[in-house]
Amino acid sequence: MSSKIFKIAALAGDGIGPEVMREAIKVLRAVEKKFPLQFQITEAPVGWAGIDAAGKALPDATLALCRQSDSILFGSVGLPDRDPTIPKEERPERAALLRLRKEFGLFANLRPVRLPKELAHACPLAKERQGDGIDILVVRELTGGMYFGQPKKTEEIPGGHRAIDTMVYTTPEIERIAHVAFKAAQLRRKKVTSIDKANVLENGVLWREVVTRVGKNYPDVALEHMFVDNGAMQLMLRPTQFDVMLCENMFGDILSDEAAALAGSLGMLPSASLGATNGGNTFGFYEPAGGTAPDIAGKNLANPIAQILSVAMLLRYSFGENAAASAIDDAVGKAIATGHRTGDIFSASEPKATRVGTSLMGDVIASAV
Numbered sequence: 001m002s003s004k005i006f007k008i009a010a011l012a013g014d015g016i017g018p019e020v021m022r023e024a025i026k027v028l029r030a031v032e033k034k035f036p037l038q039f040q041i042t043e044a045p046v047g048w049a050g051i052d053a054a055g056k057a058l059p060d061a062t063l064a065l066c067r068q069s070d071s072i073l074f075g076s077v078g079l080p081d082r083d084p085t086i087p088k089e090e091r092p093e094r095a096a097l098l099r100l101r102k103e104f105g106l107f108a109n110l111r112p113v114r115l116p117k118e119l120a121h122a123c124p125l126a127k128e129r130q131g132d133g134i135d136i137l138v139v140r141e142l143t144g145g146m147y148f149g150q151p152k153k154t155e156e157i158p159g160g161h162r163a164i165d166t167m168v169y170t171t172p173e174i175e176r177i178a179h180v181a182f183k184a185a186q187l188r189r190k191k192v193t194s195i196d197k198a199n200v201l202e203n204g205v206l207w208r209e210v211v212t213r214v215g216k217n218y219p220d221v222a223l224e225h226m227f228v229d230n231g232a233m234q235l236m237l238r239p240t241q242f243d244v245m246l247c248e249n250m251f252g253d254i255l256s257d258e259a260a261a262l263a264g265s266l267g268m269l270p271s272a273s274l275g276a277t278n279g280g281n282t283f284g285f286y287e288p289a290g291g292t293a294p295d296i297a298g299k300n301l302a303n304p305i306a307q308i309l310s311v312a313m314l315l316r317y318s319f320g321e322n323a324a325a326s327a328i329d330d331a332v333g334k335a336i337a338t339g340h341r342t343g344d345i346f347s348a349s350e351p352k353a354t355r356v357g358t359s360l361m362g363d364v365i366a367s368a369v
């Protein structure tokens, strides 16, 4: 049987990036053995690694590689203790991350939050609020709303200053993110909760109208609307009611971090940022939700699961390979169910748990695939 070939740019970055990327690639190689898929993985420097290799956080050759690839698998960038004299716009967080977002028109941010039953101890909520485990996908609009709306400025007025931010959304911007949310829900439990503030904001009224209209194209997906303040509260009271939460940029920024706290560790949380779909292909940028974790870098302590689940998202959302993606999700589930724990999810209260390092966790997951 001939294999489908996909090109992946692997940009490990700084801190724990290279360690967790190694494990993600290990898992991709295991997927190749099980499925008729072939991955052409090319690694390139980014972040401080890019500055060291080519004088720039996003070297030209790295950007060129990304343009020739089907998707980007990203580690993390930024080392707070390195050269404070480098101007903000040249530091990795801006020069690499924001540049890539802009370059590839990444307008949809997907942040799944999954708390397996076995990790109930890592969740700050009482066990009775966790049901059979928490499994939420936050879909956040990434390029509009208050963070980018114009005018955006601070001006002098008698007696002080006036700061202005503008919240602005257009119908097409809402439509395209709504389609992403409904399509994602079709691959899950088929429910979208759309978050807005339609009782106060003009933007909220338009958001609700457009999402309702788009939802009519997805009769298999249930749609409900919720005000953002209630959404924040419901995440704490009854997180199991949510499947997909659809949010504008700022609400999604805040609620996705609130939801992330439920999973217990940043080391468990993948993310995807998607651009437009052309001819059935969706270019995507996949990375762990956490940063470079300088406190544990280079010590074989990092949890590689966030990076490995980012690979599963890449296969699902960019390559449409749902069976291979589910095989990775299941393998992670199996590693957890058999008691394998990196330090961030280890608890002495679990008698059958074994503390493992980054590379052993990767081995266990790869062999479960």
Ligand code: NAD
Pocket (backbone or CB within 6 Å): 016, 020, 075, 076, 077, 078, 079, 080, 093, 097, 266, 267, 268, 287, 289, 290, 291, 292, 293, 294, 295, 296, 301, 302, 303, 304, 306, 344
């Ligand atoms: P961080 O996410 O790197 O670390 C926060 C805490 O979470 C640390 O205690 C860390 O050890 C832990 N942690 C994170 N990932 C983990 C993993 N996989 N396994 C186990 N523990 C993990 O956040 P920070 O310390 O605020 O930031 C460090 C650097 O990372 C900064 O330079 C920041 O700008 C950068 N950063 C980059 C990205 C990105 O590349 N997308 C995202 C966030 C932060």
